[in-house]
Structures are given as C-alpha cells and as structure tokens.
Amino acid sequence: MTSLTPAYGALTLYLVAGTLWLVSAARRKPPLATAARALAGVGVVIHAVSVALQWIADGHIPLVSLYELVSAGTLACVAGYRVFAWMHGDIPEAGASVAFASFVVMGLALQTPTEPSAMNEALKSYWLIVHVIFALAAYGGYTIAAALGTAYLVRARQGADRQEALAHRLILLGFVAHAVMVLSGAIWAHRAWGRYWAWDPIEIWSLGTWLVYALYLHLWSVHGWRGRRAAWFAALALPLIVACYWAVPLFSKSIHAYSKGLR
Amino acid sequence: MRVIEAAASKRLAVVLIAALAAACLLGGVSDTLFSPWVMAALLAALAINTAACTTRMMRSTRGNGGADLAMEGTLPPDKAGSARERARELLRALGYRVRTIGPVVEGRRGVSARWMLILFHAALVALLAGVGAEVLVRSERVLILAPGAFFEDRPESYAHARDGAFGGTYARFYGRAVRVWRKDGVDWCELRVVHRGRGGKERLRFSRSAPARLLGGTVRLRQTGRAPVLVLRKGDRILLDACVNVFGRDEVPLAGGGKLQLVPEADDDTFTAMLAEEGRTVLSGSVRPGARLEGGGTSLEMPEVRRWAEIALVEDPALEPVLVSAALCVVSLAAYALMHGRSMAIWIGPDGAVRVSGRTHRFNPLFQEEMAGVLEGLVS
Numbered sequence: 093m094t095s096l097t098p099a100y101g102a103l104t105l106y107l108v109a110g111t112l113w114l115v116s117a118a119r120r121k122p123p124l125a126t127a128a129r130a131l132a133g134v135g136v137v138i139h140a141v142s143v144a145l146q147w148i149a150d151g152h153i154p155l156v157s158l159y160e161l162v163s164a165g166t167l168a169c170v171a172g173y174r175v176f177a178w179m180h181g182d183i184p185e186a187g188a189s190v191a192f193a194s195f196v197v198m199g200l201a202l203q204t205p206t207e208p209s210a211m212n213e214a215l216k217s218y219w220l221i222v223h224v225i226f227a228l229a230a231y232g233g234y235t236i237a238a239a240l241g242t243a244y245l246v247r248a249r250q251g252a253d254r255q256e257a258l259a260h261r262l263i264l265l266g267f268v269a270h271a272v273m274v275l276s277g278a279i280w281a282h283r284a285w286g287r288y289w290a291w292d293p294i295e296i297w298s299l300g301t302w303l304v305y306a307l308y309l310h311l312w313s314v315h316g317w318r319g320r321r322a323a324w325f326a327a328l329a330l331p332l333i334v335a336c337y338w339a340v341p342l343f344s345k346s347i348h349a350y351s352k353g354l355r
Numbered sequence: 356m357r358v359i360e361a362a363a364s365k366r367l368a369v370v371l372i373a374a375l376a377a378a379c380l381l382g383g384v385s386d387t388l389f390s391p392w393v394m395a396a397l398l399a400a401l402a403i404n405t406a407a408c409t410t411r412m413m414r415s416t417r418g419n420g421g422a423d424l425a426m427e428g429t430l431p432p433d434k435a436g437s438a439r440e441r442a443r444e445l446l447r448a449l450g451y452r453v454r455t456i457g458p459v460v461e462g463r464r465g466v467s468a469r470w471m472l473i474l475f476h477a478a479l480v481a482l483l484a485g486v487g488a489e490v491l492v493r494s495e496r497v498l499i500l501a502p503g504a505f506f507e508d509r510p511e512s513y514a515h516a517r518d519g520a521f522g523g524t525y526a527r528f529y530g531r532a533v534r535v536w537r538k539d540g541v542d543w544c545e546l547r548v549v550h551r552g553r554g555g556k557e558r559l560r561f562s563r564s565a566p567a568r569l570l571g572g573t574v575r576l577r578q579t580g581r582a583p584v585l586v587l588r589k590g591d592r593i594l595l596d597a598c599v600n601v602f603g604r605d606e607v608p609l610a611g612g613g614k615l616q617l618v619p620e621a622d623d624d625t626f627t628a629m630l631a632e633e634g635r636t637v638l639s640g641s642v643r644p645g646a647r648l649e650g651g652g653t654s655l656e657m658p659e660v661r662r663w664a665e666i667a668l669v670e671d672p673a674l675e676p677v678l679v680s681a682a683l684c685v686v687s688l689a690a691y692a693l694m695h696g697r698s699m700a701i702w703i704g705p706d707g708a709v710r711v712s713g714r715t716h717r718f719n720p721l722f723q724e725e726m727a728g729v730l731e732g733l734v735s
C-alpha cells in the first residue's frame with residue numbers, strides 16, 4: 093500500500109467531517125458536531141498512517157516535497173484543532189473552516205508530484221526538522237486562529253470574548269514559532285549555502301507574513317483592535333501564508349526544494 | 356527627550372511594520388517591485404522607532420499600565436474567619452506569589468513578562484543594527500584556482516577583490532596543491548594552506564554546502580569546471596592550440612571561419628567534438644585525454660584536461676553579534692508569549708464584604724474567568 097490510499101481516505105473524512113460541522117452550525121444540532129469530531133479524529137489517525145508510509149518509502153523524514161510538507165501541515169492543523177476542541181470546547185463553525193481548508197489544500201497537494209522525495213546534500217541536516225516542525229507549528233496556530241476568527245464573524249456566540257482571547261494566544265504562539273522557523277532557516281541556509289539571508293522570494297514572504305502578524309499583535313495591544321476587526325485580520329492573514337507556499341514559487345524562482353514541485 | 360517621544364510613536368511603529376510587510380510581499384512576487392534602498396530605509400526607521408519605544412517602555416515599567424478589573428461578593432458568616440487563609444490558598448494553587456498587607460491578600464504571577472517584551476525589542480534593535488553593520492564590514496572574495504597550481508593569497512589573486520577587505524590577513528598564508536574531485540554527485544575541493552603568520556600546514560576540504568574554517572572566516576566551493584587543452588591541425592597548419600574552458604555546449608571560433616563545438620560527455624574527461632567548416636561537418640567524434648581524433652586531413656589532440664575551482668573566502672566579523680541578537684529575540688519572545696503577567700488583590704472587609712481586583716497588561720477574558728473562580732471559591 094502506498095501513502096496515497098490513506099491520504100485519499102483522510103481527505104474524504106475531512107470533507108465529511110467539515111460538512112457535518114457545517115450542518116451542525118446551521119441547524120444547531122450538537123450530535124452532528126460530535127460525529128464530525130469523531131470522523132476528524134479517525135481522519136487524523138489515517139492521515140498519520142499515510143505520513144508514516146511516505147516516511148518508509150522515502151527512507152528519510154517526509155518533509156521535502158510540496159506534497160509531503162502540505163500533508164504534514166494539514167495533519168498538524170486538523171490534529172491541532174482536535175486538541176483545541178478537547179481543551180476549550182468545540183466550535184462547529186471553526187471545525188468546518190479547518191476541515192474544509194485542509195480538504196482543499198491537501199486536495200491541491202495531491203495534484204503535485206507525490207512520488208518519494210530525494211534528499212540533496214543541502215537538505216541532509218537536523219535543521220530541516222527544526223525549521224519545518226516550527227513552520228508547521230506556526231501555520232497550525234495561524235490556521236486555527238483564522239478558523240476561530242471566521243467562526244466569530246459568522247456568529248458571535250456567547251463566550252465570544254474568550255474565543256477571541258484564545259485566537260490571540262494562538263497567533264502569539266504561532267508568531268513565536270514563526271520566528272524560530274525564520275532563525276533556524278537562516279542558520280541552516282548558512283551551513284548549506286554559505287549565507288544566512290539571500291532575499292529568496294520565499295524567505296522574503298516568510299519575513300513579510302511574520303510582519304503581518306506583528307502588525308496584528310501591535311494593533312491588538314496598542315490600538316485596541318478587538319471583535320470583528322481582529323477576527324477579520326486573523327481570517328484574512330491566513331491566505332498570505334497559503335500564498336507563501338503556493339503562489340510565490342509560481343511567480344518567482346526559489347532555492348527552496350519544495351517549490352520545484354510547482355514548476 | 357522630546358525627540359525620543361516623537362520617535363517612539365506607536366502609530367509610526369504600526370505604519371512602519373505595515374510598510375515593511377507590504378514591501379516584502381510585493382518584492383517577493385516581482386524583482387522589479389523590490390528596492391533594497393527602500394527596504395534599508397524602512398529597516399533603519401524601524402530600528403530607530405523600536406529603540407525609542409523600548410526606552411519609553413523601560414521608563415514606564417514602574418508605572419500603572421494594564422487593565423483594571425474588579426468584582427465583588429459577600430462571604431457567608433461561617434467562612435468569614437478563615438477567608439484570608441482561604442484566599443492565600445486559592446492564589447497559591449493558581450501559581451501566584453502571595454503576600455498579605457493588612458486586609459489585602461495580594462498575588463503576582465508572570466511579572467517578568469513585561470521585561471521579556473522590553474528585552475525582545477532591545478534585541479531586535481541590536482539585530483537590525485548588527486545587520487546594518489554586517490553590510491559594511493562583511494567581505495567576500497572569489498578566487499579561481501587550477502589544480503596543482505601554486506597560488507599566493509594576495510589581493511591580486513582574487514577575481515573580485517574588494518579594496519581594503521580582509522584587513523591584511525591575506526599576507527599570512529598561501530596555498531598550493533589544489534585538488535578537485537566529484538564523489539556521489541558532489542564536487543569537492545581540497546586546498547593545502549600554509550599559514551605564514553603562525554606557521555603550520557593545514558589541509559582544508561570543502562564543497563558548496565560544507566564550508567571550511569579559514570582565518571576566522573569560511574572558505575567554500577562556488578563552482579568547478581573543466582578546461583581541455585586542445586591542439587587542432589589541418590595539414591601543417593595549426594588552427595587551435597589553447598586551453599578551452601567548457602561550461603556546457605561550447606563553440607570555439609577558429610581562424611578561417613570554422614567552428615569547433617565541444618560537449619562534455621559524462622562525468623569523466625571525455626568530450627564530443629565536432630568541427631564545422633562552411634556549414635558542413637569535417638570532423639566528429641569523442642576525444643579523451645591523450646587521444647587523437649582524425650578525419651578529412653584534420654586532427655584534434657587533447658593532451659590533458661585541466662580542472663579548475665572557484666572558491667569564495669568570506670570574512671564576517673559582525674556575524675556573531677547578529678546571531679546572538681537573533682537568538683535573544685526568539686528566546687525573549689517565547690518567554691513573553693508563555694508568561695501572562697498579572698496581579699490580583701483580594702480585600703476582605705470586617706463585615707464579610709470581598710472585593711477581588713486584578714490587573715493584566717494583556718486584555719484577557721481568561722483572566723476574568725480566573726478572578727471569578729477565585730471569588731466563587733471564597734464566597735461559596
């Protein structure tokens with residue numbers, strides 16, 4: 093069995109879970125949200141199997157090609173939301189946002205080359221793991237925060253202040269992970285290519301998106317942005333992260349290995 | 356002081372961050388939209404603004420910043436006597452450092468968070484200043500070496516030397532016996548270096564991705580190439596006697612209008628050669644070192660193939676301060692994110708009235724929940 097069979101299985105489960113969350117939010121039926129959480133949980137397990145199979149096929153940690161990175165990223169997002177729902181309570185609108193976003197992004201990634209990736213000399217480094225793990229943590233935090241923002245915009249329910257505070261905390265933690273990702277990437281780039289910063293398009297966008305979230309944190313703490321404005325910001329900043337992965341390599345030539353899958 | 360106040364504008368900080376983010380996002384899409392001068396100006400302005408803001412934050416640390424929250428309740432008569440001890444227990448259970456001042460039980464938690472934020476901004480200023488300094492003091496010199504050749508590490512040896520770079524260290528060593536080879540698809544270079552100043556020999560091996568340390572800097576392979584020595588004869592006439600640098604599919608113009616095309620065949624020193632004169636092929640075939648290719652009264656000899664390596668020597672004294680600042684930025688930011696600085700004061704009146712007041716520098720409904728939980732724990 094290749095990693096693709098469970099990947100498609102997880103993709104289907106995310107779609108079904110997202111639909112159930114959506115119906116639960118529209119019709120106010122909590123049992124449907126319970127079923128959605130269960131299906132998303134099963135999807136996470138199957139998705140983890142897919143990543144493990146890809147690891148075996150690669151012979152190295154599967155964080156090299158675009159497909160592998162997006163697969164690990166969507167797994168982190170859905171698993172992260174499940175943990176969030178367990179700790180702070182499920183919000184069907186947010187669950188639907190995470191599940192549908194994961195379905196779309198993972199579905200697109202499955203259209204790119206999915207065969208086992210090869211490690212070139214520059215990628216053979218422990219910094220790969222540090223860099224990518226913190227990238228996944230950052231983007232996972234931003235995604236769940238965006239989902240909470242979307243849920244706030246769709247329906248400001250009771251306890252919305254708490255939901256907003258949690259979104260803020262997720263963005264703050266994502267911001268820290270993003271900083272670690274940029275720093276570890278710079279150290280790794282120096283070891284691999286002899287320079288810390290080369291103004292590579294993906295490097296620039298990574299810094300740019302970090303600054304966008306820095307702007308969010310400043311607007312929150314200094315200018316008192318709360319409620320719908322903060323929710324809009326959290327929701328609209330996420331597409332920039334997705335664009336950093338997908339759109340930038342289409343427009344510009346990058347040294348990042350995964351971007352070659354898009355050209 | 357007024358200058359610092361003006362430079363420490365929070366509105367300016369937001370504008371600068373927004374402008375930098377926009378410059379990065381637009382510049383990442385198209386090179387034509389990216390201006391290094393605009394970026395440098397924005398970064399310099401941000402450094403000044405952050406420095407001024409940090410100074411102001413340090414001055415206001417002792418002030419009364421933060422949000423004031425309060426809630427009140429009444430103790431049941433049977434719990435009034437033990438309320439103060441109960442308040443201490445509740446705060447300790449939540450991780451607060453507790454002290455009692457008269458009728459008030461006061462608890463503090465995560466008080467270093469604000470200092471971590473100040474440290475982050477100070478480290479950011481140091482990082483931006485360090486990056487600026489690096490642009491001024493960093494030097495990179497490129498040297499093209501032929502294997503087996505003797506070379507002296509002096510400015511004239513470098514293909515692209517910067518004036519005044521390397522601060523005189525060039526005179527302290529020279530190298531010889533360069534070796535270039537390819538293993539598992541990776542080009543390697545070996546350089547024997549004799550340090551003039553302190554004496555002693557050193558053998559450095561490096562590739563593109565694995566640099567070696569040299570004189571406080573690094574030495575790295577940039578690229579390698581092959582240059583076959585070719586002798587082309589037509590009868591008694593010599594059309595070519597030269598060392599030709601081959602990058603890919605190269606064409607060498609010849610005296611008399613002909614062209615010699617050379618294509619590297621594989622990873623060894625074999626080339627496909629094709630001689631064309633007046634639009635027709637005169638000579639074609641593979642040629643390897645020591646071999647001769649003949650046809651149509653023409654002969655092509657290749658006595659040897661020379662390899663060359665282009666290496667870069669980089670000296671960057673500002674690098675370590677930049678790295679330390681960057682690491683400090685990340686560590687202080689992480690510490691700030693994990694700490695939630697807050698304080699809570701519980702006043703218990705003689706008539707059983709309870710007032711729980713709290714202060715946090717970050718607006719946080721979770722803190723209100725915590726305060727409500729403490730009040731509930733006292734009055735229920």
